[in-house]
Amino acid sequence: MTSVAATSSTFTFSAAAFQRLHPAEYFRKFVSQGVRPDGRLLSGFRPTTVHKSVVSTANGSSMVRVGGTTVVCGIKAEVAEPTLEAQDKGYIVPNVELSPMCSSAFKAGPPSEQAQVVSDAIDRILKDSDVVDLEQLCIEKGRAVWALWADVVCISYDGNILDAALLAVMTALTNVRLRKPTYDEGVVTVSGEALTEENSFSLTLTRTPLSTTFAIFDTPNNTLLADPNSAEENVSLGRITVTLDEKNQLCGVHKVGSGSCSPALIKSCIERAKERTQELRSLLA
Amino acid sequence: MARLDKSRTSSHQLRPFFTSQNLLNRADGSAQFDFGGTSVLCSVVGPAEVKIRDEKLDKATLEVLARPLVGVPGVKDKTIEQNIRETLEPLVLSGLHPRTLLQIVVQTMQDDGCVQSTAFNATMLALIDAGVPLNSILGSVTCMIDRKTNQVLLDPTREELAQAKSTHVFVFDNKAPPAQSKGDEDDVVMEDGDRVEGHVLFCESTGVFTEAEYFECYQVCYKGVQTVHGFLRTAVQKKFEKEHQQLQD
């Protein structure tokens, strides 16, 4: 008993225990020194790799790794009926899957709120920023069009899923090959022959928006953590996502969560996003 | 400069507001907010019992449910739910009601553009009506940039939104912006030399736009929100005056 009393005055515990008990305080100790637990500076991004054409059963595919986050995107094309509103336009449907495989934070069952919100965010960027001229996907006006199903499967989740998923969708869209179909009296024929330059075509993208996310770590200082991982997402109070195309035009600014941001802060995010998306574009090329 | 909806004369003019609080008997607080032809009804229940799975030991759990005009809630509504929840979480003094549930239901009644902004304002009034402690009041407006004229239109209708190159939803609170303590933060100055004002709580901009256009929208919306804040204050004041009178009788 006496030994317990003696040690309790100088009670200490390991860094791992500290991280589990007071995650926010643990991070604050690092952030106050200008570094993050994984060794990055506050403005540092995680190493990012892009692989193209990884799934041969898909018309276009990609695998993107952003640090510990890995996503695979496969685009499948199907002949479908056009919608009533747009008789000469095809459609692209993005869908993000966050299964219990990629992190113990996700449960089996219907798509989680996060998965739905990320799918919707990508859908909006594709539609509102006119990424693909959908008339390219028309086979016969009012009769048949291409429907592209862009499915993103998250294999390993370590934060910042939107940036990774959007990069994967854009990469997969650039390497989509569609067979040239023939339309004859209500019958669409797509040949089963091997793909060649003559019997297939790729999509022309009007622009390729890529996003950059920052987590707001504290208020009112508004310390920003670039490209937050999953542990950082859990302790942060909000986030700012800036989406830019290759001409540095904005395709989206999204700020959510606590802490009111000054225009200067948003401007600095835009500036840093410009540098980051330039780097990402070199991976896409 | 005439606008498509004919009732307005200026591009920076808001549609008429309308609000009505305490409409629903069974909810702890409720409010309707209209921007012209757009109407959203919001109800607040809480502090109520929370499911053990969602229980937070040091604060109240916020749950936002968005209901669309027609049909069942879809992916779009999930985005609105998340946006409202994450914006309100820091605003509500949830530490005062730990281990409880605060449920907010947002029902679109009429849609003529700017539903998300209307929903933000309706939620704010419903929270006040329910007597939920808050640290500030937020107000929201939407603006867009016209594809042909490149003009910033405040509070667009559905008809106008069909012509939009980009749309911008902004939320500002009514707190005075923190004093510029750090000298290293440069002000953002627009082309006409004006400094961009206001600290943004929530913003969602989509479409294609330049940085200058973004900050122009920022400025227009910040000015627009001041009117909304004034209106919210009057609405709350009127309601309390009425309640006070009823108590006197």
Place this chain on the structure above:
Amino acid sequence: MLISLQRKDRASLEPAQGSFSHHRQHGLRIDGRRTTELRKIRSITSTLSQADGSAYLEHGNTKILAAVYGPREVRSKTNIIHERCYINVEFSMAPFSTTERRRRAKTDKRMLEIAQFVKQSFEPVVLTQIYPRSQVDIYLQILQHDGGILEACINATTLALMDAGVAMEDYVCACTAGWIDKEPALDLNSVEEAQDTSEMTVALLPKSGKIALLQMEARLHVDKLEEVLQLASDGCRQIHTVLDRTIRDRAEDLAHKMPSSS
């Protein structure tokens, strides 16, 4: 009227079966293999940062990822088993993994069945009694489908479980064999599977030679059973050497990375 047109559209989308000559030329199969030859197998472990154990396996053109979480606390109280651990297997196929896109419900009977087969094959092999009142989650994700789903699932699970350090009696190695054109053939791909061939999946414990799983759904003459089973078992042993190599390479790699304590 448009609906009927759509059906036609769909029918013509099916690949023309005639273009794939199913008959073997010079004794070789359509992908150029001999009858007793396996497809190329490539595997790596520890591919995922979040899971406790993981493996990526390419079996010919079939690509699969396996992730193992646990042994960890049981998620739902109803699954607690007091004397051993509960094994949970979830199987899913990426929507882009098959030739025709199909959204499969989580309750797809075929998929539940595969998960059940994997669970049943591993329950006797994993030393479940040393992890009482715990749960081991096995997640399987098909990224590309070219036949032999079940064998790939079992082989990938073996690697992922070993990577997670879950105690096991032995490897579980699975392989398929079937009867094509009056001859037994090892390791069928999806084109061969589609031709209504009788296909058998065998999972073997290579050390003891015991069979962990034997599954067959099509007709096969009883006289041929022995021969096909023998072929599949040989396949399992070949796969064992491949899996063993992967595990040993990984262990050596880890040993190198350890700070030398001696």
